[in-house]
Amino acid sequence: MDVPFISSGAMSRAHYAIVRKVESATSIPQADQALHLEIKSIREQLAHPNLTLKQRKERLIILLYCSMTVTSGFLPTGSLEFALPHALNLAEAGHTVQDKRIGYLFCDEIMPRDHELQLMLVNTLRKDLESTIVARICLALDILIASCNEAVIPAVQSRLYELLSHTYPYIRRRALLAFRSLARHDTDILTPITSKVLRRLKDTEDSVVNAALIVASDITKVKKNYGPRAFDDLIFPLSDTSIPTLLHLIHVSAKHGQKAVLLEAFQLLSRLSPTTLASADLTKDGSVVASIRDYLCSQDPNDQYLFFSCLECVDLSLWAGTSPDRPAVLEAQEVERVMQLLGSPDGLIRKKVLRVLNSVDSAILDTHYSQAVENIPPSLPLRDQNEYAGRLLEIIEIQSEQDGEQYARQVKHMLERLESAISMVNPPILETAVERILDHLRAVDASFRLGCATTLLTMLTEPETPIGPTLMVVIPALATEHFNSVAIPPSTLLTGFAARLPTCSVAVQDICVMVMLRLVADCEEVPHEIKEAMQKLRQVSGRSIQRRCDQFLTLAGQKHILVDIVHNARSSSLPDFAESLERYKAGSSTTSSKGLSPRLSSPSPSHSTASLTASKLRYTAYETPQIGPRLRGRRLSSSQRSTGSSRSGVHSDTGNDDLLSRTMTPGDLALAAGSRELETLSKVGPGLWIFSICKQQTKADDIPVNAKSPLEDASSRMDLITLDSPFISDPLGGDTEKSKKDGTHAPDFEKIWDSLADSSGARGWYSDSIDTMVRRLQGLDRHRLQVISAGDPPFMGEYHLFREGVDRQGEGEGAVVRVRESEEEGCLWRLRCGDAPLRIRIKRLLTEE
Known part of the structure; x- marks a missing residue:
């Protein structure tokens, strides 16, 4: 400088x-x-x-x-x-x-x-x-x-x-x-x-x-x-006296090539009703369309696009010959020119022509599509196959503009005809077609998307329905994002994918196995025939598919790890799930080289012993208290499994024996002295605070829903008694303070509740305890649950449950539940949720006996 x-x-x-x-x-x-x-x-x-x-x-x-x-x-x-x-x-x-x-x-x-x-x-x-x-x-x-x-x-x-x-x-x-x-x-x-x-x-x-x-x-x-x-x-009031001025403006701007003024004048003309235009005799001798005829015959794509943009602004009855008292304005050679532009190299022009023809008569478009499908050239190279499929998809998008089911059926039919015309043993995957289909489904509304996904996933579960390789790439992407919204169980989808694996190419097999892993995370149990099919596929496949099959067989028995992988994905899409899966593989390979579990780790005994030896104790260290059976076991939540803390080991239920029936050791007393920490907030996952529901007391100091017994934690805290007094333990408050510094707070329940409309709500009576309700809601593995005690604001006397989607961002897109406990067994609940499929699932959980 x-x-x-x-x-x-x-x-x-x-x-x-x-x-x-x-x-x-x-x-x-x-x-x-x-x-x-x-x-x-x-x-x-x-x-x-x-x-x-x-x-x-x-x-x-x-x-x-x-x-x-x-x-x-x-x-x-x-x-x-x-x-x-x-x-x-x-x-x-x-x-x-x-x-x-x-x-x-x-x-x-x-x-x-x-x-x-x-x-x-x-x-x-x-x-x-x-x-x-x-x-x-x-x-x-x-x-x-x-x-x-x-x-x-x-x-x-x-x-x-x-x-x-x-x-x-x-x-x-x-x-x-x-x-x-x-x-x-x-x-x-x-x-x-x-x-x-x-x-x-x-x-x-x-x-x-x-x-x-x-x-x-x-x-x-x-x-x-x-x-x-x-x-x-x-x-801009268009009176009878101003309409001739507008007509004059159209003629002058068309004559002098003022294209922007011409287009805006036609857009202004579109605000007039056909009756008003007819009474003003604007279309006599086709005067409006006649002024722009030269643009149709031009070789400039911009002029052609301008012609169809202006033509869309004029009512069909005034130029297309659809009205018996008004003949068609365009002559035969001009109609022929319009049909020629269906093959224009410019995709925007093709779309304009398709929309105009479909508005005139949908049968024209149907005939054009049928001819294009029947006359597919037999020996197209891969690049031309993608181009041809893209043009056919343009027609299908116009034909099924509001019907997702029709779109799915037509796409399948088109790909079948295209693959059969190519006459290849293993048809290639048309990447352009896959990209265009998925892009179109992202652009349409949710009902269209759901109809298309339901139709294609139903085809997947029908063994007699043939599905080509291109569609077998589209279906896994839709299955990953929409399997929770369709009425097909994940186990049925697993069976459908497994049945088609032997006939798929290696690239498609890899995608399908990856999606099957995603489905396993939401299955209560993986059917035995699915595992057998995966083992058979492994025996006849190359190294890459063998590794993918080994991954499936391993993770199918470790559902908690799969749930963690799903939670760590940035969204519910297939690429984001694949990215999360690769991150797990990388972490697994790194930690396995150190002799640790890929997700869970604990301090080695030698390290703990060393820390005790190095300390200057004034007394002989107590022996480690033995872990006794719990009064009532709780299944660890997915977020608890994912934490890297030394206190996140997995314990199994051992019965309902009375803990007080055994002799208390001094180490047990040391832990009991620090039991105050059980009343503090416990951070059990990244960015997630879980609060307990205390039925006997309604104060702000709540117990973590998934907190473990202090006796269960003893083996991982062997250095607990290195302080001056054996009855003072290390509090967990540091974790709470750290969370506050990091900006991790409970959600603003009242703000989220008010942001959701009454129309997105439901209410009912739950016949069991609130404790049972919480455990049932925790079963929705793709979402996280937060509970606020009845003694806390904003709604005093009611428990507040906030359930947030892992792949969602922004307030108001999860679900919030207000629960008021009855003196008798049961409770009254009110639900608000902006996500309709999630609202239905939660309502079913709360209303089922």
């Missing part, structure tokens, strides 16, 4: 020095280290009480530079939050707009949305909005437009409404755009400003009119009692 300070644009000498140091670094780690040291230095400087606003601004700018320059992930989360109070102070007390802008910018870039200082930031914004200085009002509006959250709406809504009528046009414009930005969080705030928006549409300043048009467009999308057509009429 050879630029001198005077020409560098740096804010200060310190700013110039750090930029120079980073630019001169010989490696990225060296630059990151320099930035880290600079942040550490600024943190010490900001602790000085006598810093001026100018000095604070300079250091905030350097911190912003560091945050944008440092390698992603190098700095821990929240590394720069120490400077937030100084940024807020600068935004509040800055002498110039530039000072305040730096403060706001730092808060916007660094402050989390749920930070405790957000309230102070909102207050500062409101003060600037109420200022009499125009520059400060504009700055606050710019901040609202660029970044805002739901919490700021009550504080600024009334003031923003006043600013819509401000004397300065740039404030009116920004106020409109600020309302639009806030509407992303609450669309109801657009309702009171409708009259203001209409007034601003007639504003004398073009910039204000432009902003009003943008907001008006948003209003027509979200307002139910005020349709788009009514709003459009207020913006």
